[in-house]
Amino acid sequence: MPGDTVLIIGGGPAGLYAARGVADLGTSALLVEKRERLGGAPLSEHYASFTPHLEDAQSAMNRMIDDVSSDPLIEVLLNTRVTASQGGPGNFQVTLTSKQGETRQQTVGSIIVATGFDHFDPGRETQMYGYYEFEDVLTLVDAEKMLKEKRFVRPSTGQPPKRVCFIQCVGSRDRRLGNEYCSKVCCGVASKEAIEIKELLPDAKVFIFYIDMRMYGFWEDQLYWKAQEEHKVNYIRGIVTEVLKRGDTLVIKGEDTTMGRPVEVPMDVVILSVGMVPSAGTIEMAKVLNLPRERHGFLETVGGPLDTVSTPVPGIFVAGAAAGPKDLEDSTAMGGAAAMKAVSAIRRAMRAATTAGGGQ
Amino acid sequence: MPGDTVLIIGGGPAGLYAARGVADLGTSALLVEKRERLGGAPLSEHYASFTPHLEDAQSAMNRMIDDVSSDPLIEVLLNTRVTASQGGPGNFQVTLTSKQGETRQQTVGSIIVATGFDHFDPGRETQMYGYYEFEDVLTLVDAEKMLKEKRFVRPSTGQPPKRVCFIQCVGSRDRRLGNEYCSKVCCGVASKEAIEIKELLPDAKVFIFYIDMRMYGFWEDQLYWKAQEEHKVNYIRGIVTEVLKRGDTLVIKGEDTTMGRPVEVPMDVVILSVGMVPSAGTIEMAKVLNLPRERHGFLETVGGPLDTVSTPVPGIFVAGAAAGPKDLEDSTAMGGAAAMKAVSAIRRAMRAATTAGGGQ
Numbered sequence: 001m002p003g004d005t006v007l008i009i010g011g012g013p014a015g016l017y018a019a020r021g022v023a024d025l026g027t028s029a030l031l032v033e034k035r036e037r038l039g040g041a042p043l044s045e046h047y048a049s050f051t052p053h054l055e056d057a058q059s060a061m062n063r064m065i066d067d068v069s070s071d072p073l074i075e076v077l078l079n080t081r082v083t084a085s086q087g088g089p090g091n092f093q094v095t096l097t098s099k100q101g102e103t104r105q106q107t108v109g110s111i112i113v114a115t116g117f118d119h120f121d122p123g124r125e126t127q128m129y130g131y132y133e134f135e136d137v138l139t140l141v142d143a144e145k146m147l148k149e150k151r152f153v154r155p156s157t158g159q160p161p162k163r164v165c166f167i168q169c170v171g172s173r174d175r176r177l178g179n180e181y182c183s184k185v186c187c188g189v190a191s192k193e194a195i196e197i198k199e200l201l202p203d204a205k206v207f208i209f210y211i212d213m214r215m216y217g218f219w220e221d222q223l224y225w226k227a228q229e230e231h232k233v234n235y236i237r238g239i240v241t242e243v244l245k246r247g248d249t250l251v252i253k254g255e256d257t258t259m260g261r262p263v264e265v266p267m268d269v270v271i272l273s274v275g276m277v278p279s280a281g282t283i284e285m286a287k288v289l290n291l292p293r294e295r296h297g298f299l300e301t302v303g304g305p306l307d308t309v310s311t312p313v314p315g316i317f318v319a320g321a322a323a324g325p326k327d328l329e330d331s332t333a334m335g336g337a338a339a340m341k342a343v344s345a346i347r348r349a350m351r352a353a354t355t356a357g358g359g360q
Numbered sequence: 361m362p363g364d365t366v367l368i369i370g371g372g373p374a375g376l377y378a379a380r381g382v383a384d385l386g387t388s389a390l391l392v393e394k395r396e397r398l399g400g401a402p403l404s405e406h407y408a409s410f411t412p413h414l415e416d417a418q419s420a421m422n423r424m425i426d427d428v429s430s431d432p433l434i435e436v437l438l439n440t441r442v443t444a445s446q447g448g449p450g451n452f453q454v455t456l457t458s459k460q461g462e463t464r465q466q467t468v469g470s471i472i473v474a475t476g477f478d479h480f481d482p483g484r485e486t487q488m489y490g491y492y493e494f495e496d497v498l499t500l501v502d503a504e505k506m507l508k509e510k511r512f513v514r515p516s517t518g519q520p521p522k523r524v525c526f527i528q529c530v531g532s533r534d535r536r537l538g539n540e541y542c543s544k545v546c547c548g549v550a551s552k553e554a555i556e557i558k559e560l561l562p563d564a565k566v567f568i569f570y571i572d573m574r575m576y577g578f579w580e581d582q583l584y585w586k587a588q589e590e591h592k593v594n595y596i597r598g599i600v601t602e603v604l605k606r607g608d609t610l611v612i613k614g615e616d617t618t619m620g621r622p623v624e625v626p627m628d629v630v631i632l633s634v635g636m637v638p639s640a641g642t643i644e645m646a647k648v649l650n651l652p653r654e655r656h657g658f659l660e661t662v663g664g665p666l667d668t669v670s671t672p673v674p675g676i677f678v679a680g681a682a683a684g685p686k687d688l689e690d691s692t693a694m695g696g697a698a699a700m701k702a703v704s705a706i707r708r709a710m711r712a713a714t715t716a717g718g719g720q
C-alpha cells in the first residue's frame with residue numbers, strides 16, 4: 001500500500017533512533033540524509049565523546065548506524081534532500097533530490113524532521129572574542145576535534161598549552177545577538193572537554209568562566225563535581241568581555257563576579273562555548289514542509305510540555321534539536337516518541353481510508 | 361493471545377502519555393495506578409500550573425485522563441499495585457493487588473514503569489530551615505496548592521505577605537544529605553511560582569536565593585527573563601544557611617555571594633524549593649520487578665544518553681522521573697519512547713514464538 005512508510009529527514013542521533021523505532025514497530029522507514037554519511041553532528045563535526053559519560057562518540061554512532069543500515073525495513077538515502085512535499089497523513093507526496101540532481105517521487109504516510117542544529121558562529125555577529133583573528137581562540141567544536149585525536153595543543157605553536165579557558169554562553173542568553181535562549185548543553189560539554197584536557201595535560205590550568213553552571217540532573221555530580229574534585233578544573237563565575245593578544249599570548253579581560261573584581265589574565269588557548277542555532281536544514285525543511293517556526297527560529301510544536309514532538313501540521317513530527325536546544329537524552333527520547341506518533345498517524349490514516357472506502 | 365498487552369505502572373504524565381501511545385499503535389494497554397485517581401503528582405499534589413507556560417495543570421491533566429479513559433484499548437485499574445512478577449518479554453505473569461486485598465493474575469507482554477518521584481522532605485534530615493517548626497515556612501508544593509486557589513497568604517495570619525523568598529536546592533546538590541544530583545526543575549518551578557505570586561500580589565517583594573539558575577533552553581527567556589523584567593522578581597545569588605523567627609516574623613540568614621556580604625533579612629513567607637527523590641512506588645517496583653537502581657536510588661537504564669528508557673531487564677522500560685530528575689518534556693517524550701519500545705518488545709517476542717512454534 002502506498003503511504004505506509006515513515007520518512008525521516010536527518011541521520012543524526014534523533015533520526016537514527018526514530019528510524020530504528022519505526023522499523024522495530026514493523027513499519028518501513030525511509031531515512032534521508034543530505035550529507036554523504038549518517039551520524040549527524042557527532043560524526044560530521046568529529047566529536048571526541050559524549051556528555052556526560054565520555055563514551056567514545058564515533059563507536060557509539062557507528063553502532064547506531066550499523067543497526068539501522070542492516071535493517072531490511074529501513075532504506076537509507078545519502079546525499080539527498082527533500083525538495084518538495086504535498087498531501088497529508090497517509091499520503092504525502094514528497095520529492096527527493098540527490099546531490100547529482102536526480103529526483104525521485106515518493107509517497108509516504110508520515111514525516112519525522114530530525115534536522116538538528118548548527119553551532120553558533122562566534123565571528124558572525126561580533127569579533128569581541130577574536131575567533132577569526134587569533135589562531136588560539138577555538139570553539140567547543142574545534143577543541144572536540146583535537147580531543148578526538150588525543151592531542152591538545154596551541155594551534156599557533158603546536159605545543160601543549162599551560163593555561164586554557166572556556167568562555168560560556170557565546171551566542172546564548174544574549175539579547176544583543178538575538179539568541180535569548182540558553183543552549184542547554186554547553187555547560188556540560190565544556191566540563192567534559194575540560195576533563196579530557198586535564199587527562200591529556202595534567203599540569204595545565206583549566207578555567208571555565210560561566211554565568212550559571214547548568215549541570216542539571218545527574219550531570220551535577222557525574223560531571224561538575226568530578227571536574228572540580230578529581231580533575232581540579234577551576235570554575236570562575238564571571239563575564240569575559242574581550243580577548244586580546246599581547247605578544248604571542250592571549251589575554252582575557254572581564255569581571256570575576258563572585259570576587260567582584262576585574263580580571264585580566266593570560267591564556268594560551270581560549271575555547272568559546274558556542275551554542276545552538278536552527279540548522280540550515282531545519283530552516284529549509286520548514287519552508288518545504290510548511291512548518292511554522294517559533295520565535296527563536298526552531299520548529300514549532302503544539303503540545304507544550306505534554307507533547308514535544310507534534311508540529312502544527314498533521315502527520316509531521318519533530319525530534320531533537322530541530323525543535324530547540326536539546327541534549328542527547330532529549331534527542332533520542334524525542335526520536336522514540338516521534339517514531340510512535342509517526343507510525344500511529346499512518347495507522348489512523350489507513351483506518352480512515354478503510355472506513356471511507358467501505359472496507360476496501 | 362496472552363501477553364499482547366503492555367502493562368503501564370503509574371498514571372502521571374509519563375504513564376498517561378505512554379498508555380495513549382501504546383493504544384495509538386493498536387496495542388492494548390493496562391494502566392495500573394495505586395492512588396484512587398489518575399493524574400500523578402500534578403493532581404495529587406494540587407499543582408496550580410505547568411512550567412514554563414503556566415498552563416492550568418488540572419485541565420491539562422484532565423484532558424490527558426479523558427483521552428486515556430475513553431480509549432477501548434486501555435484498561436485502567438485504580439487503587440491497585442503490582443505485587444509480584446515473573447517471566448519475560450511476551451510472557452510476564454504479574455499479580456495485581458487492589459487496596460481491598462483482591463488479587464488478579466495477568467499475563468502481559470512488556471512493562472513500562474512510570475512511578476515518578478517524591479518531593480524531598482525538608483524536615484527529614486535537617487531542621488535548618490524550620491519547616492516543621494514555623495508555620496510560614498512552606499515548600500514549593502505547599503505554595504502550589506495555595507496558588508491553585510488563587511489566594512496566597514501567610515499561613516500564620518491569613519494575610520497577604522509583603523516579603524516572600526524562595527530558597528533553592530533544598531535537598532539537592534548537597535552531599536551532606538546524600539542527594540548529590542540537581543533536581544532539574546526547581547529553578548523553573550520557583551520562577552513560575554514567583555510570577556504567580558506577583559500576579560496575585562503585585563506589591564509583594566519576591567526574592568529567589570539560588571546557587572545557579574538552571575533555566576535551560578527556552579526557559580531562559582520564557583520564564584527567567586520574564587520573571588525579572590515583567591514581574592520584578594529579585595534573584596539573589598546566595599546561600600541561606602538558617603531560618604529563624606523573631607517575634608512574628610521569619611528572618612533568613614546567609615550570604616549574598618555576588619555582593620560578598622552576609623544577609624540577614626526579614627521575610628513573611630519562606631518557600632523551600634525541595635527537589636526530587638525516588639518515589640516509594642519506584643523503590644517498591646524495583647523490588648517487585650528486580651530492577652537495579654543507580655547510585656542515587658532511581659531506576660537504572662542501560663543506554664546512556666542514546667537510550668533513556670531501556671532497563672537492564674528485557675521487556676521492562678522506564679518513563680519519567682522514576683529514572684531520575686526529569687521535567688515534563690522529558691517525562692512525556694520518554695513516555696512516547698517507552699510506548700514504542702514496549703510494543704516493539706511484544707512484536708519481537710511474538711515473532712520469536714511463531715518461529716519457535718513452526719508458524720503456529
